[in-house]
Amino acid sequence: MFDLGTGSRYLGLDHGAEPFDASCFVSHLHWDHIQGLPFFPPLLRPGNRLDLYAPRPERHESVADVIDTILCPPLFPVGVSDLPGEVVFHDLGNDEVRLGEVTVMSRYIPHIGRTLGYRLEWNGLSVAYLSDHQQPGVDVYDMCPGVEVLCRDVDLLIHDAQYTRDEFIKRSTWGHCTIDYAIWTGKAAGAKQVALFHHDPMHDDRMLDTVASVCGRHCTPNVVVAREGLTIQLGA
CATH class of the missing domain: 3.60.15.10 (Ribonuclease Z/Hydroxyacylglutathione hydrolase-like)
Incomplete structure (x- = not known):
């Protein structure tokens, strides 16, 4: 997968209920490229995993740190750790x-x-x-x-x-x-x-x-x- 915009939800729905263990390479961390993450259907089921690769950020410690500052109240009620599936973050250059x-x-x-x-x-x-x-x-x-x-x-x-x-x-x-x-x-x-x-x-x-x-x-x-x-x- 490349990027996690709103289209990722439809991709996840097409995958159905089969086990999911895949990688996504995100081009950058602007909203339109990551806002599908908490709505990605495979991550709403326990046992599934997504490895997320993205550019090493300039003003935060890691990609995981950036996502955690976005997916948290009051901006959004569900954090990455609240998702039933597992997200593993990787910083790239x-x-x-x-x-x-x-x-x-x-x-x-x-x-x-x-x-x-x-x-x-x-x-x-x-x-x-x-x-x-x-x-x-x-x-x-x-x-x-x-x-x-x-x-x-x-x-x-x-x-x-x-x-x-x-x-x-x-x-x-x-x-x-x-x-x-x-x-x-x-x-x-x-x-x-x-x-x-x-x-x-x-x-x-x-x-x-x-x-x-x-x-x-x-x-x-x-x-x-x-x-x-x-x-x-x-x-x-």
Whole structure:
């Protein structure tokens, strides 16, 4: 799993009542990436476990310390220790984590506050996840070394694509990037496929359908617009 927004609740419901022992790699500790944690259905059953990996915080002792300051009264009535399931926290920086046959690489990437991008490798396949990525500037196309390492020749790049160019001009320091920059990053890094992600809340389905249509006709590499419930098969 990557991140724990509200969508994690639906993922947990789909898992059903089967035993759960899994890992989640959180890009950063902003609200929209962790607020699904206390509502994640597997953690509402004893015996289940979630290993949560996230960037080592700057102003707190640990990731666990950050979460404990959020999930407590009066902000929220239930703390992590109150959940029937177990949550184990792991602080990350520029690291590599081995989980069985899966390797997950983490690298710091530009955003607001400490933020990690991830690269998952398994059985010769690879996925890079850069959910929140600050573009260097208006019409500036460059990438930091960490981003290049994560994205190089990846099979699927899931990338922040929040703004159009005109929107970005007014929001160029808000920690995100343009659709064009996301596509450029994929092409420059040699990604085989790019999934545009982290859409602006004001971009409705009609607009995103237009983006998908244009990208489908004109873009290299292959570009898709991510949507809720989308499944992409790799190595087919």
